[in-house]
Amino acid sequence: MFLPIGDDNPKETTPFVHYGIMTVNVVVFFYSLQYGWHPEKFWLAWGLVPAEFDLTRLFTSMYVHGDFGHLFGNMLFLWVVGDNVEDRLGHAGYFAFYHLAGVAACLTHVAFTGSSLVPLIGASGAISGVMGAYAVFFPRAKIKIWYWVFFFFMGVAYVSAKWAVGLWFLEQVLLRAVLGSRGVSYDAHIGGIVFGVAAALVLQGMFLRKPDTVGRVFGTGRRQPRWRRTGRAGAEAPSAARPVTPAAGELQTDVDDNAAITASLEAGDPQLAYRYFTRAAARARWTFLDESVALRLADALVQAGSYGPAARVYEVMLETFPQGPDAPEAAFRLGVILSRAFEDYDRARPLLARVHQAHGDARRRQQALDEMRRIDAHLRRVIPFRRSH
Secondary structure (H helix, E strand, O other): OEEEEEEOOOOOOOOHHHHHHHHHHHHHHHHHHHHOOOOHHHHHHHOEOHHHOOOOHHHHHHHOOOOHHHHHHHHHHHHHHHHHHHHHHOHHHHHHHHHHHHHHHHHHHHHHOOOOOOOEOOOHHHHHHHHHHHHHHOOOOEEEEEEEEOOOEEEEEEEEHHHHHHHHHHHHHHHHHHHOOOOOOHHHHHHHHHHHHHHHHHHHHHOEOOOOHHHHHHOOOOOOOOEOOOOOOOOOOOOOOOOOOOOOOOOOOOOOHHHHHHHHHHOOOHHHHHHHHHHHHHOOOHHHOOHHHHHHHHHHHHHOOOHHHHHHHHHHHHHHOOOOOOHHHHHHHHHHHHHHOOOOHHHHHHHHHHHHHHOOOHHHHHHHHHHHHHHHHHHOOEEEOOOOO
């Protein structure tokens, strides 16, 4: 058994819908307390009774909980995964997805218990759908879980989302096989997560753009639209390009490298500027490159989403101007690119540690620390601990 207690997946926007859904769940629960020792009256009024199917109660049942433990467990799961799924789908998309997952979970329950007079209540079916979507959208994000085996062996583990959600799904299937639907509707959990995974795969494959996590950290303003417009050029989000080696005769031969790079950037062509840069590098002439020009080139490549070439320019800057005034910023940007775009954590972490110690901007130092913590969470696995007596 395990409970999620956090994740290493930063959100990009304020998840208003996520907070709103959690708030409504809490408010409805405290409202139900007025029924005192007879909460079943409230459950029957707003829960979904399979034998007395009511379309409205497909939705109201998602906001009714039996006791505080029921509410707390559901909200804990939702707190961990909901904000990032809203980030991916947008506010309206997340609102619709959450409730459609809940409907799918309720219908699965009804399909297996159609003659039951016991009301179905709780948000766990909808939350199961959100968990399935999280595993599809962020399969390698680390979820921090607290696990226990008969309360004799406990620990904290960082588990990839696809494995954490997969193990939870397997747990629901096994519990359904052993216990049936007594007390807990494992059918609803299974139906919700199957819907969530299937719907997220369709959305990701047909409509959603890949998020630009590197640009998000830099704050470059290069926000990727969440929804694709199919049938149009440039629908795919930009990816890291390989360094370009200029063909013979393509570039002017009688120009200063710095001047050629600057002119290309002013003309709005960072790829041409990068070709001049690689020519200078091939001739071992980058030692004559101006540091401010190199930083401008690298930043333009970042703006264009060409993270491979940008990383090469930052590397050259650090090799050529290790004590230059722009070196800390170059180290920060290179570290983030290596971490986010290429998952080269062994090279990224020392650069970020240097930034945390030497960068003059407190915000950058904090960002470097946050990124190092994210890397550490990716690399950690299990940290067991003993129970206190």
